[in-house]
Amino acid sequence: MKLFDHNLPQGETVNRQDTKRTRLLKLKSRRKLWLDVHLWLGLVLGLFLSIFGITGSILVFHLEINELLNPKLLTVKVPEINPVYKPLAEIFQAGHKAMPGNAANTFASYPRNNEAAFKMSYSLPLTGNKDGVTESWEVYVDPYTAKVIDKRLMGSSDSPFPLTFIGFIFELHYALFLGEDPGYLVVGIMGALLIISTLTGLVVWWPLTGKWRQAMTIKFKASAERLNFDLHKTFGFYSAIVLIPVLFSGVYMDVPQHVVPVLELFSPVTYRYWFKSDPTSGKPSITMAEAVSIAEKRYPTGRADWIYGATEPTGTYSVCKDGVEEPGSLIHRRCVAIDRYSGAILDVDDPAMGTAGEVFAHWQWPLHSGQAFGWTGRILVFLSGLACPVLFVTGVIRWLQKRRSKRHKAPQGIHQAKAVG
Numbered sequence: 001m002k003l004f005d006h007n008l009p010q011g012e013t014v015n016r017q018d019t020k021r022t023r024l025l026k027l028k029s030r031r032k033l034w035l036d037v038h039l040w041l042g043l044v045l046g047l048f049l050s051i052f053g054i055t056g057s058i059l060v061f062h063l064e065i066n067e068l069l070n071p072k073l074l075t076v077k078v079p080e081i082n083p084v085y086k087p088l089a090e091i092f093q094a095g096h097k098a099m100p101g102n103a104a105n106t107f108a109s110y111p112r113n114n115e116a117a118f119k120m121s122y123s124l125p126l127t128g129n130k131d132g133v134t135e136s137w138e139v140y141v142d143p144y145t146a147k148v149i150d151k152r153l154m155g156s157s158d159s160p161f162p163l164t165f166i167g168f169i170f171e172l173h174y175a176l177f178l179g180e181d182p183g184y185l186v187v188g189i190m191g192a193l194l195i196i197s198t199l200t201g202l203v204v205w206w207p208l209t210g211k212w213r214q215a216m217t218i219k220f221k222a223s224a225e226r227l228n229f230d231l232h233k234t235f236g237f238y239s240a241i242v243l244i245p246v247l248f249s250g251v252y253m254d255v256p257q258h259v260v261p262v263l264e265l266f267s268p269v270t271y272r273y274w275f276k277s278d279p280t281s282g283k284p285s286i287t288m289a290e291a292v293s294i295a296e297k298r299y300p301t302g303r304a305d306w307i308y309g310a311t312e313p314t315g316t317y318s319v320c321k322d323g324v325e326e327p328g329s330l331i332h333r334r335c336v337a338i339d340r341y342s343g344a345i346l347d348v349d350d351p352a353m354g355t356a357g358e359v360f361a362h363w364q365w366p367l368h369s370g371q372a373f374g375w376t377g378r379i380l381v382f383l384s385g386l387a388c389p390v391l392f393v394t395g396v397i398r399w400l401q402k403r404r405s406k407r408h409k410a411p412q413g414i415h416q417a418k419a420v421g
């Protein structure tokens with residue numbers, strides 16, 4: 001920094017320097033406020049951020065992990081001759097026969113590759129001594145033979161803890177074992193506060209003196225205290241680029257009923273889960289296989305992925321497809337909401353034709369899972385999740401270091417005051 005500009009009078013140069021110093025002092029004073037906000041949000045919610053980060057990193061690869069833990073249930077042998085799936089109606093029928101008649105098919109997912117099984121989720125209300133309790137089951141079907149591989153109990157409504165590892169991680173990540181209500185709301189509020197914590201961290205990180213290289217690198221040969229500080233600020237800066245959209249998308253998925261009205265202030269938004277079927281038409285309900293066929297006609301390319309069942313009289317089928325090729329669209333996932341009686345398409349999640357608000361909403365799941373950018377996106381989300389416990393631990397250590405430093409300085413100040421007196 002130049003102390004004097006020889007092209008200007010000396011007094012004017014000094015005044016400019018004083019103005020810069022005054023402005024810098026004001027900025028530092030404001031940053032102290034943001035530092036306090038960042039500190040207390042981090043101390044209160046840092047442990048939860050670590051939990052969300054670690055579980056989120058696991059869930060980025062939940063399909064692969066699940067298959068690795070349960071190969072006999074979730075993988076099949078591809079036939080050497082005529083490796084073609086059986087008709088979807090036969091696959092669904094096999095799954096239905098494996099469950100009691102009062103079980104409701106809530107969800108199904110297509111095999112993610114040629115070696116994966118077809119999965120079907122069921123809700124089974126119990127009677128007798130456990131009247132009012134509902135069990136969650138999964139049935140696994142070989143798509144090449146339409147034969148049931150096996151089924152297993154996933155959990156029940158009288159216990160907050162799922163019985164499978166991936167189910168356990170999902171419930172911890174999205175609801176902290178508090179159930180859909182109030183768990184989703186609690187986690188959604190935490191996510192919003194963690195966004196504020198991340199943003200205030202960026203404000204505190206911002207190098208007021210312009211030393212960008214120092215702000216973006218780690219001094220590995222520095223003292224332990226300085227190394228801890230560098231780890232916190234550097235991990236915080238680089239992970240924030242991914243964490244902010246991931247946290248926001250998590251809030252959106254947990255509490256869409258609160259986020260969508262905010263989006264509608266800027267652009268119209270439709271949300272497929274809010275559409276209802278018309279049970280007064282007098283028509284019988286179509287099957288999930290027929291719903292998939294309707295979605296296939298709407299989007300002939302790509303492959304079916306998720307199929308949401310219609311378990312209530314006014315419920316709708318939702319069929320999501322991956323790999324849908326449409327020009328001008330970076331997202332290749334489309335979801336179709338279908339009336340369970342008429343088969344009419346009520347809504348589509350299609351970034352190629354939606355409003356700005358709808359396109360923004362469609363991006364949330366791909367961003368949260370990392371699938372928006374393929375393997376690169378998944379790895380970035382995975383790494384940002386692992387950075388969360390690092391940020392929490394280094395932040396706590398930094399706070400303890402500062403407390404210890406203040407305690408050492410306080411007695412010295414007292415002794416000096418006594419000496420002067």
